[in-house]
Amino acid sequence: MARTVRFHEIGGPEVLRLEDLETGEPGPGEVRIRVDAIGLNRAEALFRRGRYIEQVKQLPSGLGNEAAGVIEAVGPGVAGFEEGQAVSVVPSFSHNDYGVYAERAIVPAGALLPRPDGVDAVSGAAVWMPHLTAYGAMVEVGGMRAGDMAVVTAASSSVGLAAIQTANRVGATPVAVTRTRGKRRRLLEEGAAEVIVSDEEDVPGRLLELTGGRGAEFVFDAVAGPGVLGLARAVAADGTLFLWGAQSGQPTPYPGFDLGMPALNLRTYTMLEITGDPERMRRATAFVTSGLRAGFLRPVVDRLFPLEEIVRAHRHMESNTQFGKIVVTVAH
Ligand SMILES: NC(=O)c1ccc[n+]([C@@H]2O[C@H](COP(=O)([O-])OP(=O)(O)OC[C@H]3O[C@@H](n4cnc5c(N)ncnc54)[C@H](OP(=O)(O)O)[C@@H]3O)[C@@H](O)[C@H]2O)c1
Numbered sequence: 189m190a191r192t193v194r195f196h197e198i199g200g201p202e203v204l205r206l207e208d209l210e211t212g213e214p215g216p217g218e219v220r221i222r223v224d225a226i227g228l229n230r231a232e233a234l235f236r237r238g239r240y241i242e243q244v245k246q247l248p249s250g251l252g253n254e255a256a257g258v259i260e261a262v263g264p265g266v267a268g269f270e271e272g273q274a275v276s277v278v279p280s281f282s283h284n285d286y287g288v289y290a291e292r293a294i295v296p297a298g299a300l301l302p303r304p305d306g307v308d309a310v311s312g313a314a315v316w317m318p319h320l321t322a323y324g325a326m327v328e329v330g331g332m333r334a335g336d337m338a339v340v341t342a343a344s345s346s347v348g349l350a351a352i353q354t355a356n357r358v359g360a361t362p363v364a365v366t367r368t369r370g371k372r373r374r375l376l377e378e379g380a381a382e383v384i385v386s387d388e389e390d391v392p393g394r395l396l397e398l399t400g401g402r403g404a405e406f407v408f409d410a411v412a413g414p415g416v417l418g419l420a421r422a423v424a425a426d427g428t429l430f431l432w433g434a435q436s437g438q439p440t441p442y443p444g445f446d447l448g449m450p451a452l453n454l455r456t457y458t459m460l461e462i463t464g465d466p467e468r469m470r471r472a473t474a475f476v477t478s479g480l481r482a483g484f485l486r487p488v489v490d491r492l493f494p495l496e497e498i499v500r501a502h503r504h505m506e507s508n509t510q511f512g513k514i515v516v517t518v519a520h
Pocket residue numbers: 228229230231317318321341342343344345346347348365366367368371410411431432433434435436437457458459460505508509510511
């Protein structure tokens with residue numbers, strides 16, 4: 189039996205329950221892992237509330253698709269992994285099919301990456317979602333280069349901080365946009381070249397000022413909603429506005445006719461564009477692994493919670509006071 193988090197109804201953090209369930213044996217193409225640490229993602233809070241890009245297909249439902257642990261059993265047809273191996277589970281499957289919020293979990297072998305020496309379970313559960321998301325949009329899809337300006341909203345999120353590191357890694361200039369003045373100093377310490385506090389400052393005005401009126405080559409926006417019109421005004425001609433989240437929860441206007449039909453590329457993106465393509469995934473893994481090795485990239489961990497406090501951990505995520513990744517640890 190393994191303690192496993194499930195929810196029996198759509199709702200807030202309080203619907204999460206810790207239950208004793210049989211994990212079973214891995215089927216073809218699957219492995220069973222002992223879960224040591226779980227990386228929390230906004231997608232899980234949205235899924236639990238029925239507001240994700242994918243709806244809950246059946247209740248009760250499990251949750252979670254990012255973790256680190258050790259392989260306990262390997263299913264038929266799995267090559268390249270063995271019992272006792274330390275691995276990370278990379279988000280690449282539906283919450284409707286698998287969930288890693290548990291002491292033990294069955295996951296598809298295709299979602300595993302070997303955990304390099306020196307990467308502990310907490311880091312191994314915190315690094316992949318943020319850095320694959322950032323690398324994929326910024327480098328693989330966007331083609332961001334040295335000298336480009338990269339504007340990152342929700343900058344204190346785990347994805348925002350990974351984007352700041354990724355921009356610095358390729359020589360671009362990361363400009364962090366946060367709602368909260370209290371996060372400004374830490375964002376500068378984490379490598380932001382400039383910080384704009386959106387609750388107090390005119391974001392497009394400041395961006396145009398910083399670029400001498402040119403605008404930024406890239407904006408990576410996790411907020412969406414009405415703020416997109418202002419961000420679109422601050423994109424350079426032929427620049428790209430990536431929408432990679434929807435934190436505002438509000439409808440997003442199309443920044444076209446009202447802005448004079450600017451020469452703007454507007455693109456939605458999910459990291460599934462990377463995890464679903466073996467060649468892109470190979471390059472992304474190499475980028476992140478080399479960044480970790482050289483010390484250019486690292487997960488920024490906000491707080492640890494034990495599995496028993498999963499409800500508190502989700503409440504903390506929805507408080508939006510975090511700075512970086514929230515990780516849940518599992519004692520065995
Ligand atoms: N496209 C993809 O493949 C992909 C993958 C992973 C994550 N994401 C998205 O990236 C975003 C960050 O995810 P995460 O899991 O790293 O962290 P998270 O916990 O969702 O990020 C929390 C941060 O978002 C900002 N925020 C929250 N509510 C907001 C609102 N109503 N308006 C403006 N800003 C708000 C705050 O940052 P400040 O205090 O700094 O403003 C807050 O600290 C989410 O939108 C998530 O859905 C997308």
